[in-house]
Amino acid sequence: MYDQVEIKPEALKALKQAIGEMKAKHYLDRFLKESSYKIKDIEKAFSIKDYTTLQHLTHTHASSSATFGAIDLQSLCQRIENSCAEGNTYNMQNDIKALKRANQLSCQILEDYY
Amino acid sequence: MNMNTTIKRRIWIIDDDTIVGNILVDHLRGSLGFEPYYFSCAKDAYKMLRYVRPDIILLDWMMPNHDGMDFIKTLKKKEKTSTIPIFMITGKTSITSFESACHRGIDGYITKPIDYFKLSSRLNYFFENLDQSEKDHQELCMTKLK
Numbered sequence: 001m002y003d004q005v006e007i008k009p010e011a012l013k014a015l016k017q018a019i020g021e022m023k024a025k026h027y028l029d030r031f032l033k034e035s036s037y038k039i040k041d042i043e044k045a046f047s048i049k050d051y052t053t054l055q056h057l058t059h060t061h062a063s064s065s066a067t068f069g070a071i072d073l074q075s076l077c078q079r080i081e082n083s084c085a086e087g088n089t090y091n092m093q094n095d096i097k098a099l100k101r102a103n104q105l106s107c108q109i110l111e112d113y114y
Numbered sequence: 115m116n117m118n119t120t121i122k123r124r125i126w127i128i129d130d131d132t133i134v135g136n137i138l139v140d141h142l143r144g145s146l147g148f149e150p151y152y153f154s155c156a157k158d159a160y161k162m163l164r165y166v167r168p169d170i171i172l173l174d175w176m177m178p179n180h181d182g183m184d185f186i187k188t189l190k191k192k193e194k195t196s197t198i199p200i201f202m203i204t205g206k207t208s209i210t211s212f213e214s215a216c217h218r219g220i221d222g223y224i225t226k227p228i229d230y231f232k233l234s235s236r237l238n239y240f241f242e243n244l245d246q247s248e249k250d251h252q253e254l255c256m257t258k259l260k
Contacts, residue, residue, distance in 0.1 A: 011227060018230035019140040027133055034133075059176045060131045063205055066227035067134055078205075 005105045011069030012113060031064055032107050039103050042080075046096050055084035058099075070106040073099070122149040123241055124166070128159050128185070129174035129203065134228070138172065141230050148237070156185040163195055170240070172224075175204035175215070186218045199240070203228065 016024040038061050045054040062077035076099045083092055125148050129135040135152045142150040151168070153159040157180050159171070175182040182202060189195040201222035202215045212223055222240065224233055 014230060015137070019137060019144060023137075023140050027137055031133055053178075056130075056176070056178050059205065063131050063226050064133050066205070067137065 005070070005072040005102050005109065007106060007109050007113075008069035008071050009113075011067065015067065028068055028110060028113070031068055032111060034064075035061075035103055035107055039100050042099065043096060046092065049089075051084045051087070051089070055081050058084070065106070068110060070102075070110065073102045073106045076102050123169040123237075124148075125150045125237070126153065126159055126168040126171045127151070128153045128156055128171060128177075128182070130154055130177040131174070134174075134226070138228070138233075142234070142237075156180040156182070160185070160188065163189075167195075168198060170199045170201060170221075170237070172201050172203050175202055175206055175211075183215070183218060186220065190219055199244075201236070201240075 012024065012028075015027070018024075019027075038057060042054060042057050042061070045051075045057060058077040058081040062074045062081060065071075065073040065077060076095065080092065080095050080099065083089065083095070125142055127135050127138045127142075127150055129138070129152075132154055135154060139150045139152045142148045153162070156173075156177060160180075173182045173185060180188075182204070186200060189198060189200070199221040200219075201224055202220045203224045203226065204211070204215075205226040206212075207225050215223055222236060224236070
């Protein structure tokens with residue numbers, strides 16, 4: 001289980017340079033708001049064994065996480081996404097628990113960023 | 115004359131991740147004077163193709179229902195849409211993924227997380243080349259007429 005997660009500040013810096021500080025903050029706020037819902041959807045898809053939806057949700061969350069430099073969150077999402085693609089559900093429950101924790105920690109760090 | 119300063123290039127972004135899609139719109143509109151338009155699903159973009167032709171499509175690979183590869187297949191089938199340039203935007207970083215996208219006839223491959231400035235440079239370079247080939251073609255036609 002994760003006790004700490006890594007956030008790449010370069011990603012946020014690049015985002016600010018690309019669209020400006022105000023807009024970067026706007027999208028980060030949106031990401032933070034939507035994250036917990038995404039995790040709920042991921043848990044739901046797993047509970048009903050809908051691996052196609054689970055694969056898609058983790059893929060999208062990996063992409064958004066990477067945008068804000070949440071690299072541990074991104075790699076956990078990718079791990080679950082790959083497991084879905086390979087049809088390997090062994091240990092997926094633990095990965096989803098870890099994902100939930102990593103999401104919580106990443107969001108805390110990102111909230112403090114601004 | 116730099117055509118990029120006079121012509122607004124229509125750039126379509128198709129990505130089911132609305133955050134990434136909107137960030138791209140803001141970046142391309144804000145700093146470069148392109149005319150970006152965002153679609154969260156390929157189906158909506160396909161419907162719009164009946165009325166508007168984009169200068170390029172930035173297309174996400176992994177999307178539910180109609181994914182990027184399916185979309186390219188649909189575009190390539192029709193003469194009217196087969197020549198629209200496509201840049202694939204994806205989290206898939208393997209050579210195999212790159213090769214299979216190339217086999218479908220893409221014009222560029224950008225990996226996520228997106229390097230925004232690299233993307234804008236590649237788009238500028240792409241359009242500059244396009245302008246040059248159009249100019250060369252026009253000159254050739256004029257020479258033939260003479």
